[in-house]
Amino acid sequence: MKPMVRVLLIVAGVVALLGMMIGGTYNGLVGSDQKVQAQWGQVQNVYQRRLDLIPNLVSTVKGAAGFEKSTYIAVAEARSKAQGALQTAGANPGSDPTKLAQVQQTQGELSSALGRLMVVVENYPDLKATANFRDLQEQLEGTENRITVERMRFNESAQEFNAKRQSFPTTLVAGMFGARFAVKSYFQADAGAQTAPKVDFSN
Numbered sequence: 001m002k003p004m005v006r007v008l009l010i011v012a013g014v015v016a017l018l019g020m021m022i023g024g025t026y027n028g029l030v031g032s033d034q035k036v037q038a039q040w041g042q043v044q045n046v047y048q049r050r051l052d053l054i055p056n057l058v059s060t061v062k063g064a065a066g067f068e069k070s071t072y073i074a075v076a077e078a079r080s081k082a083q084g085a086l087q088t089a090g091a092n093p094g095s096d097p098t099k100l101a102q103v104q105q106t107q108g109e110l111s112s113a114l115g116r117l118m119v120v121v122e123n124y125p126d127l128k129a130t131a132n133f134r135d136l137q138e139q140l141e142g143t144e145n146r147i148t149v150e151r152m153r154f155n156e157s158a159q160e161f162n163a164k165r166q167s168f169p170t171t172l173v174a175g176m177f178g179a180r181f182a183v184k185s186y187f188q189a190d191a192g193a194q195t196a197p198k199v200d201f202s203n
Contacts, residue, residue, distance in 0.1 A: 025173040029181050032161040036184055037092050039150070039157045046146040047086055047107060053143060054079050054114070057136045061121060071117055078113035082106040094158050094184035104187055151187045158184035 058075055085099075085106040093099040127133055161184050165174050174181040 021169075022173055022176075025170050026177075029161075029165060029170065029174055032157075032164050033092070033181065036094050036154070036157045036161050039154045040092065040094060042150045043147075043154050044086060044089075046143055046150050047082070047103075050110075050140070050143045050147065051079055051083050051086075053136060053140055054110075057140065058117075060130075060133050060136060061117065061127065071120055075110075075113045075117055078106070078110040082110040094154070094161075094186075095179065095182040097185040100185045100187070155186045158186055 054075065058072060062072065082103075085102045089099045089103050090096075093103060121127060164170055165181055165183060
């Protein structure tokens, strides 16, 4: 075999090996990224579930208690902002710290508004005793628990992606694709996003 042919075969073999390595690494990153996006979908679902419950809750409260108008307005405005942030977040806000922070902030504001509504409800024991209100209470409590769980799972999947993305030589491959495989952001453990509204009316 001529030396030039041998060199060409070696070069072709190295290129093929590098191509396989890059392709495998790329596919691994895609899989991890899809896992984060799928988990974000679960977070969106439980957030949307809470948004869907709020109109029924407010309607029930308004029908049984003469609350000041500002209480309803605050809840409605916070709900609108939270819904808007979810819609603009897109399918992969973990790759955009600003969008994820906006979702977290508006959901925290919604939790605060709901908390103020519930404080007022405490003054109406007859309302708290109705079956409809109790059913909404249970649904909201369950949803709040799911929000906590799904946020935790999102952080876990984001951490898994980041660990893979920042390992060598994966970080070299990820860098070749720019923002396609940006480091994922996390939900932060602050009071606005991590503390569920007080919805226990059993006292």
